Amino acid sequence: MKKRKHTLEIIIAAVFLISSATALVIHLNRESRGVIGVYRDGVLLSTFTLDGIEPLDYEVVGENGEMNLVHIDSDGARMLLANCPDKLCVLHGKLAGNEPIICLPNRVVVKWLSAAELSAETASRTDATLP
Amino acid sequence: MSRTRKLATAALLASLALVLHMAEAALPPLVAIPGIKLGLANVVTLFAMVTLGIPCAAGVLAARIFVGGLLGGGLSAMLYGAAGGLASFALMSLLCRKFQRKRLWIVSALCAVAHNYGQLAVAIAVTGRAEIIWYAPVLTAVGIIAGALTGVCATLVLNRLEKARK
Numbered sequence: 443m444k445k446r447k448h449t450l451e452i453i454i455a456a457v458f459l460i461s462s463a464t465a466l467v468i469h470l471n472r473e474s475r476g477v478i479g480v481y482r483d484g485v486l487l488s489t490f491t492l493d494g495i496e497p498l499d500y501e502v503v504g505e506n507g508e509m510n511l512v513h514i515d516s517d518g519a520r521m522l523l524a525n526c527p528d529k530l531c532v533l534h535g536k537l538a539g540n541e542p543i544i545c546l547p548n549r550v551v552v553k554w555l556s557a558a559e560l561s562a563e564t565a566s567r568t569d570a571t572l573p
Numbered sequence: 574m575s576r577t578r579k580l581a582t583a584a585l586l587a588s589l590a591l592v593l594h595m596a597e598a599a600l601p602p603l604v605a606i607p608g609i610k611l612g613l614a615n616v617v618t619l620f621a622m623v624t625l626g627i628p629c630a631a632g633v634l635a636a637r638i639f640v641g642g643l644l645g646g647g648l649s650a651m652l653y654g655a656a657g658g659l660a661s662f663a664l665m666s667l668l669c670r671k672f673q674r675k676r677l678w679i680v681s682a683l684c685a686v687a688h689n690y691g692q693l694a695v696a697i698a699v700t701g702r703a704e705i706i707w708y709a710p711v712l713t714a715v716g717i718i719a720g721a722l723t724g725v726c727a728t729l730v731l732n733r734l735e736k737a738r739k
Contacts, residue, residue, distance in 0.1 A: 454682060454717060461713035468707050484701020527646060531609050541707045544700065546607050547649050551702045 469539035478519050478537065480512055481551040489555060489563055490514050492536055508548035519552050521545065574625075583629045585619065585634040590617035594641045606711060608653075608692050609717050612685060619665070619681060619727035623674070627666045634658050652699075653692045660691030674728055681724025686716035 478490045482502055490500070497515035499522060504510075510531065511523040518538070521531040526547035534543045542553035555563065574582070593613040603609060614637055622630035638658050642651030661684040668680045689712035697705050 448678060454679065458714055458717045459595055461710040461717075464710035465714060468710060481700070481702055519621055527604070528607070530602060533577050533602065533702060534606070540704075541606075541711075542702065542704050544696070544702075544705060546653075546700070549700045551704065553702070 452524070468541060472541050475518075477555040478514060479553055479555045479563070480551070483549050484551075486563065489560075490519070492516050492518070502548075502550050504548055508550075510545055510550045512550055512552055517541070521552065524550075526546060529566055579730065583625055583633055584618050586621050586625075587633045588639075590614040590633055590637040591640055591644075592666060594637055595644060598641075598645050606708065607696070608689060608708075608712060609715050612688070612723055613704055613726075615661075615681065615685065615688075615720070615723040616726045616730065618662070619669075619724065620730055622665060622669050623677075623727070623731060627669075629664060630666075634662055649699075653695055656695040657688035661685065661688035663687075666686040670688055677725060677728045677731075678721045679726030681727065682717045682720035685720025685723070686713055688720075689713070690700075691715040 459571070464541070472493065476492060479486050480488045480490075480500060480502060481505060487502060488500060490498075490516070491499070495514065495516050500512045500514060502510040502512065507525070509525045510521060513520050513522040518536050520536050521534060521543055524531050524545050526545050528547065530546035531543050531550070531552075536548055537552060537554065540554070542551050544551050581679060591614075595617070597647060613628050617637075618630055618634050621633045625633075635658075636649060638654040641707060642654060644647065646654075663685045665684045668683065669677075672680050690709070693705060693709060697703055
């Protein structure tokens with residue numbers, strides 16, 4: 443009985459350590475950099491190639507008055523403004539690791555595009571990069 | 574416990590959970606990741622399940638999520654709250670009786686992780702982006718810590734109240 447008691451505790455501690463380590467790896471992993479995609483309701487609205495891009499602010503507007511302002515420069519992207527209640531996406535700061543910037547209330551996602559997504563995107567669009 | 578007393582206690586606990594829920598929502602977020610919070614109201618749910626049983630605890634939880642949504646985050650908060658609450662409550666009602674009071678924190682930690690996964694699933698469904706799964710490890714780690722803490726709180730509250738009643 444005593445043995446079983448400790449087993450569960452050790453499992454929980456192990457899961458905690460593994461998940462923290464994985465989270466750290468995800469955060470520090472910056473392989474797929476280069477092109478940023480902005481999504482609303484799961485639909486890709488725009489892609490931005492960062493190489494040599496002029497700093498710009500991209501506005502995402504939803505049907506029910508949702509608004510997000512994404513600032514993009516050669517260093518990455520961040521959410522400048524959002525009219526959602528929690529503003530967690532603004533607090534997220536720069537798009538750093540693999541974790542996308544997410545505005546849950548407005549259903550907006552800003553993320554790095556993977557190589558596969560990129561090739562699918564360029565195939566379906568003629569003008570993939572906005573000025 | 575008489576039925577009237579049970580009902581009154583459940584109502585009291587529901588309002589207590591609501592106060593904790595609102596007070597926590599008023600605090601600035603610890604980190605800028607959606608869904609990361611302590612979940613103090615979970616203490617009340619655990620307490621209700623141990624002292625009043627599963628049906629009353631379900632009522633307390635449902636009242637907190639519904640009224641909390643009306644007062645604060647609106648429909649989307651209610652949706653996330655319900656998804657997390659349902660996942661966590663299902664697990665809690667399965668595990669609660671199987672653990673001694675001293676080990677309630679284990680139940681609570683597991684439930685917190687279930688809660689986070691429930692919300693993660695809704696987030697993926699709502700935004701339509703599977704990449705949100707990248708948050709799963711963070712949510713697991715934080716869920717274990719937050720759940721363990723609220724579980725310890727629930728154990729302490731249960732012990733104290735038992736002494737006070739004597």
